[in-house]
Amino acid sequence: MSNSDRTGRPRVVVIGGGFGGVRAAKALGHADVDVTLVDRTNHHLFQPLLYQVATGILSPGLIAPALRRVVKKERNIRTLLAEVVDIDVHGKVVHAATPSADQLDLPYDYLVVAGGATHAYFGHPEWAEHAPGMKSIEDARMLRSQILGAYELAELATDEKEREAYLTFVVVGAGPTGVEITGQLAELAQYVLPKEYRSIDTRQAKIILLDAAPSVLPPFAPKLQRYTQRQLEKMGVEVRLNTAATDMDSEAITVKGPRGEERIIARTKIWAAGVQASPLAAVLAKATGTETDRAGRLAVDPDCSLPGAEGVYAIGDMVTTVDRLPGVAQVAMQQGTYVGKQIANRVKGDHTTPAPFKYFDKGSMATIGARQAVADAMGFKVTGWVAYLLWCYVHIMFLIGWGNRLGTLYNWVRSLRYARNRGHRLISMTGAQEIAERHEAA
Amino acid sequence: MSNSDRTGRPRVVVIGGGFGGVRAAKALGHADVDVTLVDRTNHHLFQPLLYQVATGILSPGLIAPALRRVVKKERNIRTLLAEVVDIDVHGKVVHAATPSADQLDLPYDYLVVAGGATHAYFGHPEWAEHAPGMKSIEDARMLRSQILGAYELAELATDEKEREAYLTFVVVGAGPTGVEITGQLAELAQYVLPKEYRSIDTRQAKIILLDAAPSVLPPFAPKLQRYTQRQLEKMGVEVRLNTAATDMDSEAITVKGPRGEERIIARTKIWAAGVQASPLAAVLAKATGTETDRAGRLAVDPDCSLPGAEGVYAIGDMVTTVDRLPGVAQVAMQQGTYVGKQIANRVKGDHTTPAPFKYFDKGSMATIGARQAVADAMGFKVTGWVAYLLWCYVHIMFLIGWGNRLGTLYNWVRSLRYARNRGHRLISMTGAQEIAERHEAA
Numbered sequence: 001m002s003n004s005d006r007t008g009r010p011r012v013v014v015i016g017g018g019f020g021g022v023r024a025a026k027a028l029g030h031a032d033v034d035v036t037l038v039d040r041t042n043h044h045l046f047q048p049l050l051y052q053v054a055t056g057i058l059s060p061g062l063i064a065p066a067l068r069r070v071v072k073k074e075r076n077i078r079t080l081l082a083e084v085v086d087i088d089v090h091g092k093v094v095h096a097a098t099p100s101a102d103q104l105d106l107p108y109d110y111l112v113v114a115g116g117a118t119h120a121y122f123g124h125p126e127w128a129e130h131a132p133g134m135k136s137i138e139d140a141r142m143l144r145s146q147i148l149g150a151y152e153l154a155e156l157a158t159d160e161k162e163r164e165a166y167l168t169f170v171v172v173g174a175g176p177t178g179v180e181i182t183g184q185l186a187e188l189a190q191y192v193l194p195k196e197y198r199s200i201d202t203r204q205a206k207i208i209l210l211d212a213a214p215s216v217l218p219p220f221a222p223k224l225q226r227y228t229q230r231q232l233e234k235m236g237v238e239v240r241l242n243t244a245a246t247d248m249d250s251e252a253i254t255v256k257g258p259r260g261e262e263r264i265i266a267r268t269k270i271w272a273a274g275v276q277a278s279p280l281a282a283v284l285a286k287a288t289g290t291e292t293d294r295a296g297r298l299a300v301d302p303d304c305s306l307p308g309a310e311g312v313y314a315i316g317d318m319v320t321t322v323d324r325l326p327g328v329a330q331v332a333m334q335q336g337t338y339v340g341k342q343i344a345n346r347v348k349g350d351h352t353t354p355a356p357f358k359y360f361d362k363g364s365m366a367t368i369g370a371r372q373a374v375a376d377a378m379g380f381k382v383t384g385w386v387a388y389l390l391w392c393y394v395h396i397m398f399l400i401g402w403g404n405r406l407g408t409l410y411n412w413v414r415s416l417r418y419a420r421n422r423g424h425r426l427i428s429m430t431g432a433q434e435i436a437e438r439h440e441a442a
Numbered sequence: 443m444s445n446s447d448r449t450g451r452p453r454v455v456v457i458g459g460g461f462g463g464v465r466a467a468k469a470l471g472h473a474d475v476d477v478t479l480v481d482r483t484n485h486h487l488f489q490p491l492l493y494q495v496a497t498g499i500l501s502p503g504l505i506a507p508a509l510r511r512v513v514k515k516e517r518n519i520r521t522l523l524a525e526v527v528d529i530d531v532h533g534k535v536v537h538a539a540t541p542s543a544d545q546l547d548l549p550y551d552y553l554v555v556a557g558g559a560t561h562a563y564f565g566h567p568e569w570a571e572h573a574p575g576m577k578s579i580e581d582a583r584m585l586r587s588q589i590l591g592a593y594e595l596a597e598l599a600t601d602e603k604e605r606e607a608y609l610t611f612v613v614v615g616a617g618p619t620g621v622e623i624t625g626q627l628a629e630l631a632q633y634v635l636p637k638e639y640r641s642i643d644t645r646q647a648k649i650i651l652l653d654a655a656p657s658v659l660p661p662f663a664p665k666l667q668r669y670t671q672r673q674l675e676k677m678g679v680e681v682r683l684n685t686a687a688t689d690m691d692s693e694a695i696t697v698k699g700p701r702g703e704e705r706i707i708a709r710t711k712i713w714a715a716g717v718q719a720s721p722l723a724a725v726l727a728k729a730t731g732t733e734t735d736r737a738g739r740l741a742v743d744p745d746c747s748l749p750g751a752e753g754v755y756a757i758g759d760m761v762t763t764v765d766r767l768p769g770v771a772q773v774a775m776q777q778g779t780y781v782g783k784q785i786a787n788r789v790k791g792d793h794t795t796p797a798p799f800k801y802f803d804k805g806s807m808a809t810i811g812a813r814q815a816v817a818d819a820m821g822f823k824v825t826g827w828v829a830y831l832l833w834c835y836v837h838i839m840f841l842i843g844w845g846n847r848l849g850t851l852y853n854w855v856r857s858l859r860y861a862r863n864r865g866h867r868l869i870s871m872t873g874a875q876e877i878a879e880r881h882e883a884a
Contacts, residue, residue, distance in 0.1 A: 041869075042590065042594060042867070042868070042869045043867070043868055056503075059501030059502070059503050059504070059866065060501070060866075060868055061498075061501050061865050061866030061867065061868055062501070062865070064868055065865075065867075066590075066638070066867040068638040068639070069638055069863070069867075072637050072638045075640075078597075078640040078641070079597075079638075080597065080598060081591075081594040081595075081597075081598065082598065098595070098598045099591065099594070099595060099598075100595060100598075102598070104598065137868060138870065148484065148508075149484075149523075149541065152484060152523040152541070153523075153540070153541060153542060155520075155521075155522065155523075156522060156523065156524065156540045156541075156542075156544070156546065195514050196508070196510040196511055196514050196521075197510070198517075198520040199520070401863075403856045403863060403865050404865070406852070407849075407852060407853075407856075407865065410848070410849060410852060411849075414845045414849075421511070421843075421845060423503050423504070423507075423845050423846070423849065424501065424502075424503030425484070425485070425503065425507075425508040425511075426484070426485055426502055426503055426506055426579060427483075427484045427485075428580065433541045433542075
């Protein structure tokens with residue numbers, strides 16, 4: 001199967017429908033090119049809110065609109081559901097596989113690779129089955145089943161030790177994602193679930209957040225780090241710093257910290273620590289004779305182009321630049337727009353060397369739970385509910401589509417403390433069984 | 443594992459958290475009894491709106507609130523996530539299996555069995571894999587992946603015949619569920635998807651609704667049947683009556699009707715025809731030495747009690763009564779309340795023979811799509827948007843919780859024709875692959 005030459009116009013292939021890929025494609029929406037946007041899912045995922053799907057606040061659809069709807073108005077963009085398996089940078093063809101396992105060849109004049117990143121388990125890939133992370137809607141749904149399933153199993157448990165094992169939750173990694181999911185775990189245990197159970201007191205659940213670093217939220221200002229830790233502790237979270245995971249099995253996690261090594265019996269472990277670039281980074285590195293870094297990322301030129309591969313750009317979490325930008329949505333989005341505009345200019349005949357990509361840091365923020373947040377932006381350091389409102393505003397506005405914005409806002413109101421509800425708490429028996437099987441295996 | 447005697451009060455076990463089970467449990471919320479509500483899912487499912495999950499209008503959470511939240515205020519009801527495997531009506535014990543495969547024994551003084559129904563394929567269980575039905579959230583999600591996945595695969599197809607096969611949808615069964623999902627398939631093809639695809643014209647999709655009966659919506663008034671058929675045909679649906687499915691494979695469905703036998707090439711087949719009572723009906727029939735009917739239903743006495751099993755009641759889709767009530771939510775709900783009250787009376791010492799259960803028929807309604815519906819209630823026969831508004835009102839009010847009511851209303855507004863959106867369109871690669879594999883297998 002081959003990409004028929006639709007119009008004779010330059011062909012741009014964009015791999016990945018995340019923050020970077022969508023911005024790149026949209027920046028080409030009015031250019032005289034044919035754009036093909038390829039993704040292995042049918043949706044554009046707003047990853048920063050995945051933890052709210054995992055804890056029942058949001059329904060998956062609100063943060064994952066159909067990709068082809070996102071680019072519906074750009075008539076020169078077509079969207080294809082397929083998984084890229086190889087990139088031939090010399091022949092200028094992307095090889096993909098369709099869901100029906102047909103081969104799909106996509107010749108390009110320009111290529112934008114925005115493959116993102118997955119979890120990294122620091123050389124312990126076997127931990128993945130014990131401590132799932134959150135990168136896809138499926139991950140978040142499974143995590144939701146495991147978290148809520150743990151309470152169901154605790155309610156059924158007849159043995160006190162077993163009950164405690166189900167009611168202990170360990171989050172590894174105290175960056176924004178780790179802090180945010182920990183805060184929601186505490187809200188579930190303290191405010192949402194207590195009155196729904198008869199045999200257990202969900203407020204007795206033990207929630208532990210650990211990080212090898214000496215503070216939570218490493219990239220934030222020390223004042224905000226201290227505030228965050230204090231708030232989490234007020235919510236009953238045990239924050240363990242300078243503490244690393246050293247081993248893990250279905251039953252427990254072994255950690256090493258200031259108190260020495262300790263085995264914590266906990267059925268639910270959540271991974272929010274390392275990330276690893278998409279395997280496409282390695283594919284491109286091999287094709288151009290370069291190497292990826294420790295996190296599997298590809299080095300690109302200051303204009304995000306890939307040395308040794310004509311017309312190829314790589315952006316987002318899968319690349320590193322000389323200025324070592326953080327792996328956040330803002331960087332990918334700005335790089336996407338930058339690369340899209342650059343291609344549009346080149347198609348128009350402008351072949352001057354573009355100004356290097358420059359990241360405009362709009363700041364960082366994280367919610368803590370119980371309507372608290374921290375924001376570190378433009379020199380201001382804000383905490384409490386002011387930061388929380390700021391966080392809400394920014395995240396709502398970055399969602400795509402007013403329908404999703406209003407729907408998300410609505411669910412946030414529903415989750416407020418007086419309502420004490422989480423509207424989206426479906427669990428699959430499989431998820432509950434997975435938690436249970438860990439127990440069986442142990 | 444055994445059910446510890448919590449208070450010494452009479453123990454009521456309710457099996458099934460559907461319409462019947464929840465009503466029965468709630469009717470006992472103020473009685474001097476300990477109620478145990480057992481379900482193999484953690485949610486109370488509002489089945490009449492499942493087709494809206496399958497077609498992307500509603501998120502699953504809106505029609506499936508957590509069961510234990512539904513009975514949160516009734517402090518004498520505990521909810522357990524487990525699957526009932528056997529019922530010992532002589533020893534008065536329910537045997538269940540927890541997600542961790544532990545055995546759970548629930549002794550009872552009174553038992554309410556409300557196990558519902560599943561699909562029936564008229565002696566062709568092998569059709570289940572080709573023509574999925576809708577009874578659970580998982581069913582609806584999988585169907586959504588298959589319906590939207592079919593369009594994705596049509597967009598990728600290079601062969602015209604293959605494309606047509608993906609763009610042909612056959613719904614078997616023209617009762618309310620069949621009519622409602624057919625209407626939504628037509629809306630997707632005609633109004634929602636056209637502008638999102640580049641290689642296919644989704645308006646060319648062929649949508650066929652077939653039924654062995656001579657009219658659509660068999661239980662409705664002839665005037666409403668004719669109106670419904672006309673509206674569906676206006677939306678491009680091919681309605682084939684007096685037509686039955688005779689064979690099915692991954693590639694096609696064979697039907698027999700007035701035009702003789704015909705093999706229709708269609709990748710997506712949806713089953714909305716027969717239902718089969720929960721296997722618990724057979725368990726109870728065997729235990730009491732009776733037999734189930736052709737649809738696997740159990741015969742109960744006029745007071746919904748089971749002859750030959752002391753203290754056991756069975757209600758809803760899994761039973762038949764002398765007055766042959768339809769298998770609808772209203773019947774199950776009314777029977778649930780009736781049985782709950784009866785048990786409450788008996789516990790208070792009132793052992794007089796209760797008045798037989800009497801069904802109060804509030805009428806039937808069905809949406810057709812494009813803001814059209816039919817309603818046949820209290821002697822009134824209403825069509826068009828008036829019926830549609832009535833339908834909306836009734837269905838919103840029967841949802842549990844204001845949060846879900848408002849959320850559902852919001853998604854209905856989003857799905858209106860001017861917005862032409864469906865907010866919840868996530869598909870899993872597995873769903874798309876399942877459709878594709880049918881093609882491979884063929």
